[in-house]
Each structure stands twice: as structure tokens, then as C-alpha cells.
Amino acid sequence: MKRAFCFAFILLSSLSFSQNFEDTWEDHFSYNSVKAISEGNNKIYAAAENSVFVYDISTQEIETISTVQGLSGELISTIYYSENFGTLVIGYENGLIDIVMDDEEEVLTVVDILEKQTIPPDNKRINQFNEYNGNLYIAAEFGISLYDLSALEFDDTYFIGEQGAQIDIRQTAIKEPYIYAASFGGGLRRALVDNDNLIDFEEWSTIATANFRGAQTVGDEIYFVRFTNNIVRFVEGSGLINVANLNGTIVDFTEVDNTLTISTEEEVLAYDEDFNLLSLVPFPVPDFESVPQSGISLNNNFFIGTSEKGVLQIPFSSSNPTQILPDGPLFNQAFAIDASPGQLWLSYGDVDVNFNPAPKTFRGISNLVVEEGWTNIDYEALFQAFGKDANDIVDILINPNDPQEVYATSFSEGLLRLRDQTPEILFDETNSNNVLEDVFVGSNNAGIRLYGMDFDNEGNLWTVQSRTDEGLIRLSPSGQFQSIDVTPILENVSGILALSEVKVSREGFIYFGTSDSGLVAYNPGTGSFNIIQANEGNGNLPSPNVRALAFDANNRLWIGTLKGVRIFFNVGGIFEENADVNSQEIIILENGIPQEFLFNISITDIEVDGSNNKWISTATSGVFYVSPNAQETLLRFTEDNSPLPTNNVQDISIDEETGTVYFATQNGLVAFKGTSTAPEEDLSLLRAFPNPVRPGFEGNVTIDGLTANANIKITDITGNLVFETTSEGGSVLWDTRAFGSYKVRSGVYLVLVTTEDAFETKVAKIMIVR
Structure with a gap:
């Protein structure tokens, strides 16, 4: 043989x-x-x-x-x-x-x-x-x-397929003396579970050739579920015996304590080992619109995992569910976020790299109040508020002059305003003085395609509308809309895929990106435009696809594109005659060799913290935290060395009061407990932490509550200087070393802080225990 x-x-x-x-x-x-x-x-x-x-x-x-x-x-x-x-x-x-x-x-x-x-x-x-x-x-x-x-x-x-091929095993079940394997593509197979040679595919015999999605042992019986959604029992000598044909697709098939639980998209059922029905729950369950995805039965209770409502605990023969769900946002597919002291807003709208919103997303928005938790406004609530879709919400912005007022742009339906966590108004073609308008892609109505937003110092909200000549929009604090024709600087606007990010400079100049034509600057005072493009000598951008903008403390404009980063220095003089419109690449030394920083990397966002350091997120490489001029990478976060669930990070926002940095990724939202805060008006909130510094502590001491450009000196109790620096934001770090060389001894250290104008001085103490 x-x-x-x-x-x-x-x-x-x-x-x-x-x-x-x-x-x-x-x-x-x-x-x-x-x-x-x-x-x-x-x-x-x-x-x-x-x-x-x-x-x-x-x-x-x-x-x-x-x-x-x-x-x-x-x-x-x-x-x-x-x-x-x-x-x-x-x-x-x-x-x-x-x-x-x-x-x-x-x-x-x-x-x-x-x-x-x-x-x-x-x-x-x-x-x-x-x-x-x-x-x-x-x-x-x-x-x-x-x-x-x-x-x-x-x-x-x-590998138990024909001739040892790999096949998709959905579940195994053991009913001594056999192990059974239910597969898609290889039928139902079994072998002696104590056989020492189960790696030999010939030791596995085929019981049935149909496709199976599940196998479970219940007491002395064993049951299988076919892809045709019928349940069969295997009886030695008689083969497979059909016991039930269920309505709806079976999504889960589980046994706990000799109770078989079968979850379908329409109901969840529990059976004993003789396949007597113990209880069932039809879906949807009142007040919990969702569908089952998983389920078990335990102690005469169903525990059902749903698609949108967490786990529902439902006693047998009852229709009163108890929801089991940790606090959190609606979805993990975070796209845009904005933070202000003590709160964060999150939206889930989505567009691809070519600003294509298809398929449409209907996901609502979420608000985190740090001291209270999450409030979720689902899509149905938005729909009921306005009687029309408020979908594809691609940007969200808190009014800096009124933190209870929030704006959200839809890449389909217009501009949404919320107040006190309540949808207040949806601005569209009917109530914007004909400023917002439906646009067409070919012969298809593409809706009102709004994207980035920013406020100027006078409280005006600026946003951009794609595929229309009147592409730049201003909403005044009194609620008046104004549109600005962008064709003097952008030809064939209807052919540009999208106008993207928006940022306002300290001078009140409006900068907005495009998907394929570079970066546009607009002066509201004179109505003049200029443009920063990809061509050398005309802007020097690495790509005309501008995805991110940020002004730093020195009024330099950081530009993130599909293929890297640039800095634009001439923010205030761009409208002067023969103005320099060239952006500058960032050259760093890597192993002694000059390299362009983030060369050819797709940038998704740039944010500036209280110390003028930059947080830069990417579509493929995680997050970079760099010094004010980007010559030093202070931190680098990826899915391999941090809690980031993916290296595709869509957006960043910083709580300037606490220094917390939020990262929105395609697989969820995480926050880094940063220490760089915005500068204070005075030194009344000066503090140092941790304090005391206990044995074994290897981190940095944070000194915050600082004013901008404050002088910080740290001395021992006898007055010997061990550290000195100048603050750029509201906090500085001390590594507990004497000018970076050796760790200081145990003792009390004095932190002497003087404001830039020398008008105010304050002292704090740090206890260090080695």
C-alpha cells in the first residue's frame, strides 16, 4: 500500500x-x-x-x-x-x-x-x-x-484538505473519540482526537461535502450548521439528521454549559442538548435598534453581542434588555477631531485620497466632556432634527469664542451648527442667501461639498466649497453668508477635485489648500490672491495636493501634502509685489547624511503645541513629534511602540489646558498625556509634578503654569544652579539631572521663575528622594 x-x-x-x-x-x-x-x-x-x-x-x-x-x-x-x-x-x-x-x-x-x-x-x-x-x-x-x-x-x-491542502476551518468540536472540523470548501471532516498522526491528512475522513459554518458539542450530542442555515445532528450509524431550518443568516453558533445558542440576523435562540427550544429573542429589540453578531446563553440569560448597542442581557422568556456597554464614542472610524479645554468633538465622515466620498457615511458625531464622559448624537438624531441627511461630516470645529458652539462641514449637505450638544441648524442652499449650492460631477448632483474651516480674530468662520466658482465662504458672527469668487487664482474650479484645509493667519489672511493646484492665499482687506504651487520657483511644494496647514508661534506656515512637508516663511508679505512664494523643505542629518524630513510621506495633519513643537500625523507612518524647527524628533509613535491601533492617523487635536494630545485613526481614538501646555497670563498656577520625585522614577519633572518666554532656574537648597531654560509655551521638562550630566542628589530643589518682562517672580519647590 x-x-x-x-x-x-x-x-x-x-x-x-x-x-x-x-x-x-x-x-x-x-x-x-x-x-x-x-x-x-x-x-x-x-x-x-x-x-x-x-x-x-x-x-x-x-x-x-x-x-x-x-x-x-x-x-x-x-x-x-x-x-x-x-x-x-x-x-x-x-x-x-x-x-x-x-x-x-x-x-x-x-x-x-x-x-x-x-x-x-x-x-x-x-x-x-x-x-x-x-x-x-x-x-x-x-x-x-x-x-x-x-x-x-x-x-x-x-492541513486536512485534499492532498494536504489548506482549507477554511470555521469551527471544531470534540465528541470523543473524535474531533470534528466544519469547513468552508472542505466539507465536514473528523479524525480520532487522540491520534498522534493528525498531521497526516489521510487520517481525516469526510462525513459530508457541503459547506459548514459551525460545529458544537452539547452534552452527548453534536450539532452542525450548514451555510444553507439549517441545523443538523450527527448520529453514529445514521449520519446527519436535519433538526431545524432557521430564518435569516446564522452569524454565531456557540455552546455554554450544555446550552446551544444560535444567533441569526433576525433572532437569537437557545436549545438544550436534545434540541428543545428553551427561549428566543426576536430582533430588533425595542429601544435598541441593532442586529445580533454573537451570543451565548448563561444561567437562563442571553448575552447578545450587537452591531451597534454593545451587549444586551435578556433573561429567558423576557423582552426587557439590559445594555452592557463601556463609555465611548459611536464608532472607531475617526476622521476629524477638535479639542478645547476639557472637551473633544469627533466626526466620522470619510473621503478617499481623491476626495471621493462614496460610499456615503451616515454615522453622526460624538462629544467627550472629560469630567462627564461621552455624548453621542447618532445619525438618526441629526436626520430627525433637519428632515434631511446630515451625512459625510468631514470636519468639526469648536468656536474659540464660545466653546458650546460647534460647526461641522458635510461633504454632501452643507454646514451644521450645534449648541449645547444639540443640532441647531443645517445651512444649505435654502437658508444661506444662495451662497451654498449643489454642485455636479458630470451629470450627477454631488451636493454641497464643504471641507475645512477656521475662525479669524473677528469671529468670522471661513470654509471652502468645492467645484464652484464661489469657492471661499465667510459666515459672520451675526449669521450672514458671503461668497468669494476664486476663479481669479484658480482656473476651471469645477474640475478641481476639492478645496481642502483652511487656516487663518494672525494678519487675517486666509490660506486654503486644493487637491491638485497647491495652496491659495487670500487677503480679505484687498480682495487679492496669490498661490503657492509645486513647481520650483513658483512655490516648491512636494505635491500640489495640500492636506494639512498650521501656523506656529513664529507665524510660519507649515504645509502638509500628499508627498511631504514644507514651511512657508513669507506669510505676512505674500501679497506684496514680486513676493517670494517659495516654501522650504526641512533638511535634517540622518547618520551624518543630509535628508529631506518626511520625504514622500503622506501628511494628514499638523498641530502646534504650547512649546511650539509640532505634532505631524501621516497616512502610513504614524505620528512624529518634532522640535520647533523639526531638526530633532522628540517622539515617534507607531502601532509597534505605542497604543496607536494603526499607522494611518487621520487627525490630531490638543487640549491646550492639559497638554493632552488626541489622535484620530481609522481604527479608533487614543490620547497621549502630553505636558506641553499653552502659556498662562501670569504665574499664579505655577506647579511641578511629580512632586515628590520618588525612588525609581526615570521620567521628567514637568513644570507648568508658565508664561511665554519665562526664565526658569532650578537650584539646590544652597543656591547651586543645576538647570536653566526659557519657556516657549506653558510648560518645560527637567530630567532631574544637573545640566544633563548626572542625576542630582536627594534633597529640596528650588524652581525660580521670572516672567519675560521681569515684572513677576515666583518660587516652587521640588522634593527629590533617590
């Missing part, structure tokens, strides 16, 4: 410990969409899109686990809690596995499947974890992997 070729495939376990960032970062993820649920230790473990929350059934307390605690931030596909090992295991779409143990603060990241080159990148999804005799059977798109929970290492991997 000819022996079949055996595909032996062993993953060599590679574990890494992820850093916990709770001391310096905060997460603001959405937990509304729950992909998978597990249970154990009297707790419910709910997997949202890229984070997890844990609900204690006894105390009703909720704990969250996210990138701040060390998770990867990738899209979660399944979750499992092992009571035997006190271990939570999280599987991802890309094949990554995170392990969180009850008695450990760190997250273990397992990258073996993710990095295995013999498995195609789009075939690594983890579908299910199934524990048996101390091992996890990992059902994945390529086959089955065996993972030893006690040793935290991989054993064999089984």
Missing part, C-alpha cells in the same frame, strides 16, 4: 510581551460593535472591533482592555476564556493572537501564524478556539493549529 505524503507543519512559538501604557495614554475606543463573546469565572468577555471589555456579572463592573493595556489594535475575529488556566485568548483577522492572563498585567502576543510565510496573508484569520485536555484547537482559514496552554507554545498544525 502506497503511503500518502504527510504535510508536517510545526509553528515554533514566538512570544513577546506588550508594554502597558496606562501611565501615559488613554483609550477612547467604541465598544458598540461586539464581534464575539466568551464567559468564565462569572464574567462575560466581549470582543469589540479591536478591544475587549469584561463584565462582572456579580458586581456589574466593567473593565476594558485595549492597546493601552497592550493589545495589538488589529481587527478581532474571535475570543475565548479558559477557566482552567485563567487565560483570555484573543484571535485576529490577520492571524495574530493575544493572551491575557488573570495574574499578569502584561499581554503576551503570539505572532507565529501572522509571520508564517507558507500561509497566504489573506488565509490567516482565526475563526475559533476550542479547549480540550489543556490544548487549544485553533480553527483558522488555513486549517487547525494546536496550542499548549500550559507551556504557551504551539504543537502541530493540520
Whole structure:
């Protein structure tokens, strides 16, 4: 007899410990969409899109686990809690596995499947974890992997398709003496679970050739679900016996404590091991418009993971749900944010790199009040407020003169104004004195395409309207609209994909970007224009696609484009005759070799903090925090070294009062507890922290509450100078070293601060304990 070729495939376990960032970062993820649920230790473990929350059934307390605690931030596909090992295991779409143990603060990241080159990148999804005799059977798109929970290492991997091919295993179930594998593309297969040679595909026999999405053992019975949404029981000697045909697509198939829970898009049902119906919940549930995505039954209660409402706990034979949901925004697909002291606004509208809004997004907006939590205004509330769509909200801006007033631009429907978290008015073609107008792309009505916004010093709101000659818009504090014709500087405006970012200089000049024609400057006083373009000698931009603008403390304009960064120095003189319109690249030394800073990198936003340092976000490379002239990179955040869930960071905003820096990414919102604050008017709020500095502390002492350009001297108690600097913003850092050389000794140190005009002096004390 000819022996079949055996595909032996062993993953060599590679574990890494992820850093916990709770001391310096905060997460603001959405937990509304729950992909998978597990249970154990009297707790419910709910997997949202890229984070997890844990609900204690006894105390009703909720704990969250996210990138701040060390998770990867990738899209979660399944979750499992092992009571035997006190271990939570999280599987991802890309094949990554995170392990969180009850008695450990760190997250273990397992990258073996993710990095295995013999498995195609789009075939690594983890579908299910199934524990048996101390091992996890990992059902994945390529086959089955065996993972030893006690040793935290991989054993064999089984490719059980024809001739050892990789097939998509959706779930496994064990009913001794067999292990069953339900697959898409390989039918229903089984083998002896104690067989030491399961890596040999010939040891697996095919029971049925149809496509299966699930397998679960319930007591002494085993059930499977076909892609045709019918449930079958396997009986030895009789084969597969149909037991139910369900309405709606089955989205989850789970067993807990000998109760089988089946979730469809229309209902969730619970059955005992003999397939007697115990209870069902039809959807949608009153007051919670959503659809099921996952579910389990425990102690005569359904715990149902929904698409938009978190987890709903519903007792059997009841229609009264209890919502289990951590505080957070509506969605993780953050696009635009704006912060002011103590609050943040977030929108979810989206356009691609070519400013194409299709498909339209209907996601509402969210507001964080730091001391109170999140208030979410969903799309339905916006629709009901105005009787028409308020979709594709691509920018959001807090009125600096009235923090309770917020504006939001729609790349489809006009300008939205909110007050006290309530939609107040939607400006469109009907109520803007004919300034806002529908535009056409070809023969298609593309709506009112507004994008960037900024306020000038007189309280006027400036925004831009794409594909129309009257492309620059001013809304006065009294509510009067004015449009400005931009054709004197931009020919064929209707052919430009979009007018983009807007910023107003301290002189009141309006600068706005375009998608393909560079940067336009407008002087409201004279009505004159000028333009900064990509051609050498006519602007020197690395790309005519301008995505980000920021004025720094020196009134220099930082320009972010699709292919890098430039600085424009002639902000105040751009309208003079023969004005220099050339922007300057930033040249840095890298390993002693001159290089252009952020060469060919797509820039999404630039923000300036209280110390005149720059935060620069990118579409592919995370975030850069650089010195005032960008010659020094102070910090670099990526998904590999920080809680950023992706390197695609869409927007940045800074709370100038606390120094907190918010990052909006396509996979969620996170915040860095920065220390650079805006300068104060006087020294009444001077403080130093941490204070005292305790043994083992390796960070910097922050001295804030400073005025601009204040002189700071630090001396020991006898007057010996150990540190001196000048503030650029409202705070400075001291590394507790004497002029950067050696750490100072234990003792009391005096912080002597003098304002720039020497009118005010104040002293603070720092206690250092080594």
C-alpha cells in the first residue's frame, strides 16, 4: 500500500510581551460593535472591533482592555476564556493572537501564524478556539493549529484538505473519540482526537461535502450548521439528521454549559442538548435598534453581542434588555477631531485620497466632556432634527469664542451648527442667501461639498466649497453668508477635485489648500490672491495636493501634502509685489547624511503645541513629534511602540489646558498625556509634578503654569544652579539631572521663575528622594 505524503507543519512559538501604557495614554475606543463573546469565572468577555471589555456579572463592573493595556489594535475575529488556566485568548483577522492572563498585567502576543510565510496573508484569520485536555484547537482559514496552554507554545498544525491542502476551518468540536472540523470548501471532516498522526491528512475522513459554518458539542450530542442555515445532528450509524431550518443568516453558533445558542440576523435562540427550544429573542429589540453578531446563553440569560448597542442581557422568556456597554464614542472610524479645554468633538465622515466620498457615511458625531464622559448624537438624531441627511461630516470645529458652539462641514449637505450638544441648524442652499449650492460631477448632483474651516480674530468662520466658482465662504458672527469668487487664482474650479484645509493667519489672511493646484492665499482687506504651487520657483511644494496647514508661534506656515512637508516663511508679505512664494523643505542629518524630513510621506495633519513643537500625523507612518524647527524628533509613535491601533492617523487635536494630545485613526481614538501646555497670563498656577520625585522614577519633572518666554532656574537648597531654560509655551521638562550630566542628589530643589518682562517672580519647590 502506497503511503500518502504527510504535510508536517510545526509553528515554533514566538512570544513577546506588550508594554502597558496606562501611565501615559488613554483609550477612547467604541465598544458598540461586539464581534464575539466568551464567559468564565462569572464574567462575560466581549470582543469589540479591536478591544475587549469584561463584565462582572456579580458586581456589574466593567473593565476594558485595549492597546493601552497592550493589545495589538488589529481587527478581532474571535475570543475565548479558559477557566482552567485563567487565560483570555484573543484571535485576529490577520492571524495574530493575544493572551491575557488573570495574574499578569502584561499581554503576551503570539505572532507565529501572522509571520508564517507558507500561509497566504489573506488565509490567516482565526475563526475559533476550542479547549480540550489543556490544548487549544485553533480553527483558522488555513486549517487547525494546536496550542499548549500550559507551556504557551504551539504543537502541530493540520492541513486536512485534499492532498494536504489548506482549507477554511470555521469551527471544531470534540465528541470523543473524535474531533470534528466544519469547513468552508472542505466539507465536514473528523479524525480520532487522540491520534498522534493528525498531521497526516489521510487520517481525516469526510462525513459530508457541503459547506459548514459551525460545529458544537452539547452534552452527548453534536450539532452542525450548514451555510444553507439549517441545523443538523450527527448520529453514529445514521449520519446527519436535519433538526431545524432557521430564518435569516446564522452569524454565531456557540455552546455554554450544555446550552446551544444560535444567533441569526433576525433572532437569537437557545436549545438544550436534545434540541428543545428553551427561549428566543426576536430582533430588533425595542429601544435598541441593532442586529445580533454573537451570543451565548448563561444561567437562563442571553448575552447578545450587537452591531451597534454593545451587549444586551435578556433573561429567558423576557423582552426587557439590559445594555452592557463601556463609555465611548459611536464608532472607531475617526476622521476629524477638535479639542478645547476639557472637551473633544469627533466626526466620522470619510473621503478617499481623491476626495471621493462614496460610499456615503451616515454615522453622526460624538462629544467627550472629560469630567462627564461621552455624548453621542447618532445619525438618526441629526436626520430627525433637519428632515434631511446630515451625512459625510468631514470636519468639526469648536468656536474659540464660545466653546458650546460647534460647526461641522458635510461633504454632501452643507454646514451644521450645534449648541449645547444639540443640532441647531443645517445651512444649505435654502437658508444661506444662495451662497451654498449643489454642485455636479458630470451629470450627477454631488451636493454641497464643504471641507475645512477656521475662525479669524473677528469671529468670522471661513470654509471652502468645492467645484464652484464661489469657492471661499465667510459666515459672520451675526449669521450672514458671503461668497468669494476664486476663479481669479484658480482656473476651471469645477474640475478641481476639492478645496481642502483652511487656516487663518494672525494678519487675517486666509490660506486654503486644493487637491491638485497647491495652496491659495487670500487677503480679505484687498480682495487679492496669490498661490503657492509645486513647481520650483513658483512655490516648491512636494505635491500640489495640500492636506494639512498650521501656523506656529513664529507665524510660519507649515504645509502638509500628499508627498511631504514644507514651511512657508513669507506669510505676512505674500501679497506684496514680486513676493517670494517659495516654501522650504526641512533638511535634517540622518547618520551624518543630509535628508529631506518626511520625504514622500503622506501628511494628514499638523498641530502646534504650547512649546511650539509640532505634532505631524501621516497616512502610513504614524505620528512624529518634532522640535520647533523639526531638526530633532522628540517622539515617534507607531502601532509597534505605542497604543496607536494603526499607522494611518487621520487627525490630531490638543487640549491646550492639559497638554493632552488626541489622535484620530481609522481604527479608533487614543490620547497621549502630553505636558506641553499653552502659556498662562501670569504665574499664579505655577506647579511641578511629580512632586515628590520618588525612588525609581526615570521620567521628567514637568513644570507648568508658565508664561511665554519665562526664565526658569532650578537650584539646590544652597543656591547651586543645576538647570536653566526659557519657556516657549506653558510648560518645560527637567530630567532631574544637573545640566544633563548626572542625576542630582536627594534633597529640596528650588524652581525660580521670572516672567519675560521681569515684572513677576515666583518660587516652587521640588522634593527629590533617590
